[in-house]
Amino acid sequence: MTVAGVGEFGLIDRVTARLTHGESCLLGPGDDAAVVAAPDRRVVASTDVLVEGRHFRRDWSSARDVGHRAAAANLADIAAMGATPTALLVALCIPADLETIWAEELADGLGAEAAKVGASVVGGDMSASPTLTIAVTALGDLAERPPVVRSGARPGDVVALAGRTGWAAAGYTVLSRGFRTPRLLVEAFRRPEVPYPAGPHAARLGATAMIDVSDGLLADLGHVAKASGVAIDVHRDSFEVPRQMRDAAQALGVDPYSWILTGGDDHALAATFPRSVALPEEWRPVGRVVEGAGVTVDGAAYEGRTGWDHFR
Structure with a gap:
């Protein structure tokens, strides 16, 4: 069964029937707008877009995988502000011949990732499009704390990392070379493991600046350095190369530290x-x-690109 076969409102009914709602959702899908609790009286908001062929491929990832990735990209932005995610709004632009089950399982992935932090998919929109595109807006609550912004870093501060880097990039390289193993790396690309609680925890600890590493550690720390008017030096020996990544890098002729x-x-x-x-x-x-x-590695400029840029 295709999207064209069930129609817009039939698809909406199928998708929303699969969604559950957390405590922050006071009124979910079904009206002109949702109602989300905002105990702090401030709302943190972020939007991200995934375009087929640019951010994901259906032959590489299942619909659930894509749903997890789409939600994670936005929920991580909320956590990076020191906030707790509360809700997601999702806009789907989809080809009419897309199988209905794909859209339904995408909703499953979105809802499952949101549920990890107690958030809900509370609404969105749909449109026909020749290119499958998923736009997600995430909302969050600061719990009466100030947001942790990019411009607060000061000389003498320690730069720290929660979570892992390089795994998804390694998985992407593996897939782009036509392989499906090592499975741990491929799964890291399909479904990121985001340390959501670390964001609010960092805010409570007194973090001076914070950012979600979505485009590359050096590139994203560059945003912090620029906003704060400082330099950041990264210590290469702070990172251990996991065995699976080391073996894949050797087989593919890649420097694992570039990942x-x-x-x-x-x-x-x-x-x-x-x-x-x-x-x-x-x-x-x-x-x-x-x-x-700027950003350096062990006191020296990094040779090569420092991260992802959509237009380069």
Whole structure:
């Protein structure tokens, strides 16, 4: 059965029937707009778009995988502000010949990823399009804390990382070369493992700046350095290359540190903390903030691209 066969409103009914709602959803799909609780009286909001052929391929990932990835990309942005995600709004632009079950299973993935943080898919929109496109808006609550922005890093701060980097980039390289193993790397590309609780925890610890690592660690730390008017030096020996990644890199002729330092889509969180803060286990030091501008690795400029740029 295709989308054209069930029609717009039939598809909406099928999709919304698969969604569950958390406590923050006061009124879900079915009206002109949803109602979401905002105890803090401020709402953190972020939007991200996934385009088929650019961000995902249906022959590489299942519909559930794509749903998890689409939700994770936005939920990670909310966590990077030190907030707790509460809701997702999803707009689907889909070909009329798309199988209905694909859209339904996409909703399953979106809902399952949102449920990890107690958030809900509360509404959205649909349109016909020759290119399958998924646009997600995430909302979040700051719990009466100030947001952790990119412009607060200061010389002397410790740069720390929660989560992993390089895994999704390695999985993408494996898939692009026509392979499906190592499975751990491929699955990391299909469904990122985001350390959502680390964001609000960092805010409570006194993080001075924070960012979601979506385009590459060096590129995203570059945004922090620019916004804060500082330089950041990353310590290469802070990163251990996992065996699966090392073996895949050797087989494919790739420097594994290029995945770790410049690969995106893992959605780790990078933050800066005053040196006086005792970092918990979930945050590991990977560098320091110094006077100057830009990002270096072990005191030297990094040779090559530092991350993903859609228009380059």
